[in-house]
Amino acid sequence: MSILVFIERQAERWHPMSWEALAAGQQIARELNVPLYAAAVGAGLAAALAEVTANRLDRAVALDNELLRDYSADGFVIALRQAIDKFSPTLVLFPHTYQVRDFAPNLAASLKRPFVSDAVAVRLTDGRLGFVRQMYQGKLHADVTLDGEPPFFASLQSGSFRADQLQPAGQTAPVETLTVAIDPSQIRTRSEAPFRESKGEVDLSSARIIVSVGRGIKEEDNIGLARELAEAIGGELAASRPICDNGWLPLERQIGSSGQTVSPKLYVALGISGAIQHVVGMKGSQTIVAINRDPTAPIFELADYGVAADLFEIVPALTKALRAAAE
Numbered sequence: 670m671s672i673l674v675f676i677e678r679q680a681e682r683w684h685p686m687s688w689e690a691l692a693a694g695q696q697i698a699r700e701l702n703v704p705l706y707a708a709a710v711g712a713g714l715a716a717a718l719a720e721v722t723a724n725r726l727d728r729a730v731a732l733d734n735e736l737l738r739d740y741s742a743d744g745f746v747i748a749l750r751q752a753i754d755k756f757s758p759t760l761v762l763f764p765h766t767y768q769v770r771d772f773a774p775n776l777a778a779s780l781k782r783p784f785v786s787d788a789v790a791v792r793l794t795d796g797r798l799g800f801v802r803q804m805y806q807g808k809l810h811a812d813v814t815l816d817g818e819p820p821f822f823a824s825l826q827s828g829s830f831r832a833d834q835l836q837p838a839g840q841t842a843p844v845e846t847l848t849v850a851i852d853p854s855q856i857r858t859r860s861e862a863p864f865r866e867s868k869g870e871v872d873l874s875s876a877r878i879i880v881s882v883g884r885g886i887k888e889e890d891n892i893g894l895a896r897e898l899a900e901a902i903g904g905e906l907a908a909s910r911p912i913c914d915n916g917w918l919p920l921e922r923q924i925g926s927s928g929q930t931v932s933p934k935l936y937v938a939l940g941i942s943g944a945i946q947h948v949v950g951m952k953g954s955q956t957i958v959a960i961n962r963d964p965t966a967p968i969f970e971l972a973d974y975g976v977a978a979d980l981f982e983i984v985p986a987l988t989k990a991l992r993a994a995a996e
């Protein structure tokens with residue numbers, strides 16, 4: 670029995686959600702008392718894995734081949750199949766990133782095994798693995814248990830596990846390079862550069878600070894207030910759905926059940942009521958600050974710090990104070 674966590678390399682760094690998946694892997698491995706492996710797919714990743722072995726695990730594996738330098742679903746499935754053959758993990762865990770969504774169902778299907786996607790929690794009952802998935806826009810939680818033979822496959826929703834709860838290594842784990850046997854003809858697709866919004870290079874799932882704006886902002890012209898605050902604290906701008914529906918900000922910046930799921934260190938909600946469809950996308954944030962003039966707004970049930978006041982008074986003053994502090 671063992672657990673293998675897939676960690677994703679993105680633009681010369683580990684995708685932040687990889688740390689969350691690793692934290693989940695540590696927790697399950699500890700409870701089941703089984704070894705934990707981390708595996709990355711690419712070319713020449715062994716040196717970068719030193720950062721990963723700073724955390725408690727039994728081995729970090731670089732699944733290596735020059736043909737895997739650029740992402741392809743075919744290549745990643747072949748590489749991980751070879752790691753699964755070698756390590757026979759009971760459970761293969763993934764961060765629920767865009768890349769994982771692309772290849773992990775294919776990997777699981779190639780082994781005729783089920784894939785539990787976008788799970789928000791892991792349950793262990795009498796040593797039996799189960800997962801929790803959200804249904805109907807987060808209104809219901811479903812318990813999913815796994816039958817049959819391992820390996821089992823599951824991806825974890827952003828923010829479901831906390832990277833800051835990763836346990837550091839007592840003794841540094843070895844890094845192993847496994848040369849993947851692969852023929853160029855097996856890779857049938859060539860990926861373009863990963864999606865990024867043309868101007869802002871936005872990847873909200875890895876943003877550390879997010880300033881999110883809701884209908885309380887009233888008019889498109891007022892978005893500038895939120896943008897200035899975001900700039901003053903080095904954050905990304907995001908929004909609730911009505912803002913994106915109005916075309917005031919692009920859809921890529923929408924947070925929620927039909928937008929992005931984020932887990933920044935700091936989430937500042939300006940004039941957002943806290944509807945469930947919004948909350949499912951940001952509840953994993955480490956610290957939530959809400960500014961809303963309605964003290965009964967549901968967002969305050971979630972917020973670590975709440976300001977029940979008019980955002981048009983608070984936000985400019987806050988931006989000014991932050992700028993002054995930075996000078």
Ligand SMILES: Cc1cc2nc3c(=O)[nH]c(=O)nc-3n(C[C@H](O)[C@H](O)[C@H](O)COP(=O)(O)OP(=O)(O)OC[C@H]3O[C@@H](n4cnc5c(N)ncnc54)[C@H](O)[C@@H]3O)c2cc1C
Pocket residue numbers: 806882883884885886908909910911912923924925926927928929939940941942943944945946947950960961962963966978979980981
């Ligand atoms: C299928 C489905 C999917 C959905 N998906 C999403 C999604 O992905 N993301 C999402 O966000 N929503 C989603 N929604 C919409 C969701 O239900 C809510 O309607 C939406 O989140 C509300 O956005 P809001 O909080 O900005 O606006 P409102 O609910 O109108 O809240 C505005 C808030 O601003 C406050 N306010 C007003 N003026 C001021 C002021 N001057 N100063 C301070 N505060 C002020 C008010 O007190 C209020 O609480 C979805 C809905 C459905 C049905």
